[in-house]
Amino acid sequence: MDLTFEYLKKKLKTKNISLSYQRLKVLEYLTQNRCHPTVEQIFTELQKDIPTLSKTTVYNTLRILAEAGLVKVIIIEDKETRYDIDTEDHGHFKCECCGTIFDFPIDIDSLIPEDLSKFKINDKNVYFKGLCPECLSNKNEFK
Amino acid sequence: MDLTFEYLKKKLKTKNISLSYQRLKVLEYLTQNRCHPTVEQIFTELQKDIPTLSKTTVYNTLRILAEAGLVKVIIIEDKETRYDIDTEDHGHFKCECCGTIFDFPIDIDSLIPEDLSKFKINDKNVYFKGLCPECLSNKNEFK
DNA sequence: GTTCCTGCAAAAGCTTTGCAGAAGA
DNA sequence: TCTTCTGCAAAGCTTTTGCAGGAAC
Numbered sequence: 646m647d648l649t650f651e652y653l654k655k656k657l658k659t660k661n662i663s664l665s666y667q668r669l670k671v672l673e674y675l676t677q678n679r680c681h682p683t684v685e686q687i688f689t690e691l692q693k694d695i696p697t698l699s700k701t702t703v704y705n706t707l708r709i710l711a712e713a714g715l716v717k718v719i720i721i722e723d724k725e726t727r728y729d730i731d732t733e734d735h736g737h738f739k740c741e742c743c744g745t746i747f748d749f750p751i752d753i754d755s756l757i758p759e760d761l762s763k764f765k766i767n768d769k770n771v772y773f774k775g776l777c778p779e780c781l782s783n784k785n786e787f788k
Numbered sequence: 789m790d791l792t793f794e795y796l797k798k799k800l801k802t803k804n805i806s807l808s809y810q811r812l813k814v815l816e817y818l819t820q821n822r823c824h825p826t827v828e829q830i831f832t833e834l835q836k837d838i839p840t841l842s843k844t845t846v847y848n849t850l851r852i853l854a855e856a857g858l859v860k861v862i863i864i865e866d867k868e869t870r871y872d873i874d875t876e877d878h879g880h881f882k883c884e885c886c887g888t889i890f891d892f893p894i895d896i897d898s899l900i901p902e903d904l905s906k907f908k909i910n911d912k913n914v915y916f917k918g919l920c921p922e923c924l925s926n927k928n929e930f931k
Numbered sequence: 932g933t934t935c936c937t938g939c940a941a942a943a944g945c946t947t948t949g950c951a952g953a954a955g956a
Numbered sequence: 957t958c959t960t961c962t963g964c965a966a967a968g969c970t971t972t973t974g975c976a977g978g979a980a981c
Contacts, residue, residue: 663935663936663980665935665936665937665979665980667936667937668936684970684971685970697937697938698937698938699937699938699939700938700970700971701937701938701939701971701972701973702936702937702938704970704971704972705936705937720863720864720865720866721863722863723863723866723867723869723945723946723970724866724945724946724969724970724971725970726866726970726971736901738904738907738909741910747907749901749903749904750901750903751899751901752899753899753914755899756894756895756896756898756899756914758879758892758893758894760892760893761881761892761916763921763924764881764890764916764918764919764920764921764924765918765919765924766881766916766917766918767884767916767917767918767919768916768917768918769916770913770914770915770916770917771896771899771913771914772913773904773907773909773910773911773912773913774909774910774911774913775907775908775909775910775911776907776908776910777907778906778907781906781907781908806955806956806960806961808954808955808960808961808962810961810962811961827945827946828945840962840963841962841963842962842963842964843945843946843963844946844947844948844962844963844964845961845962845963847945847946847947848961848962866945866970866971867944867945867946867970867971868945869945869946
């Protein structure tokens with residue numbers, strides 16, 4: 646799936662979402678920083694370019710992008726909502742030590758049990774927590 | 789897995805967690821109400837029995853139970869942390885219409901990709917959102 | 932001229948913290 | 957007596973809301 650900045654700009658136009666400078670910058674940030682950023686991270690980084698930027702605008706923009714289906718909201722921890730420009734099904738692994746969030750492929754549909762056949766599924770989420778290889782090896786070093 | 793009140797009381801003793809009346813009541817509520825309650829729900833219900841109960845105590849107790857591994861923290865929505873006495877792997881489905889959370893069986897381990905072989909997985913979560921059969925049929929009625 | 936967008940300030944909502952008094956060992 | 961637990965009040969954080977000014981069309 647094509648997730649270039651240009652592609653997403655076009656997609657926004659087809660959804661009749663106007664592209665202010667602030668919105669463009671948020672979109673650009675998400676395409677260039679595939680680290681599942683929080684509002685805080687996006688805001689802090691973009692403020693360097695747009696000194697007058699307000700957090701409200703970041704919140705507004707992310708809500709609009711999420712409603713338009715261009716961004717997926719990721720909730721792993723309370724008080725730490727994150728945003729992912731990659732809306733295709735995949736899993737997330739959060740390292741409890743360094744906080745990094747890793748993507749991993751997962752065939753969610755193959756897992757859906759018969760029990761849910763009468764449910765309409767709109768959103769699928771899989772996330773794990775634990776320790777990433779780097780933090781694991783750091784721990785062993787200090788043993 | 790045995791999740792009776794008696795079993796859990798014994799388990800707490802083996803973990804050296806003392807059992808005040810408040811803690812017992814929270815544990816009892818969780819075993820008798822497998823609806824993945826929020827702090828608010830637990831507090832409101834228990835307050836009927838314990839008029840002096842404070843929300844802080846509910847928070848404290850749930851934290852202790854979670855740290856002891858007797859309760860699983862479920863985060864599906866921001867600002868809506870829920871607690872599940874069933875800590876075995878299973879999926880959750882939240883109906884976006886009525887808000888009910890349904891359990892469903894899922895063989896998560898069979899899905900874990902090779903990519904994660906070097907990660908230490910401590911916690912696995914799967915949740916879907918959408919519409920439950922009841923809300924789906926209600927929608928059709930009003931068409 | 933209308934409509935929509937931005938950004939400040941304030942409010943809202945959930946959770947945590949500090950602390951004094953009570954309960955329990 | 958010493959430790960632990962409870963519960964009130966206050967603080968802390970993230971997110972939302974109201975609203976006035978500004979930009980875009």
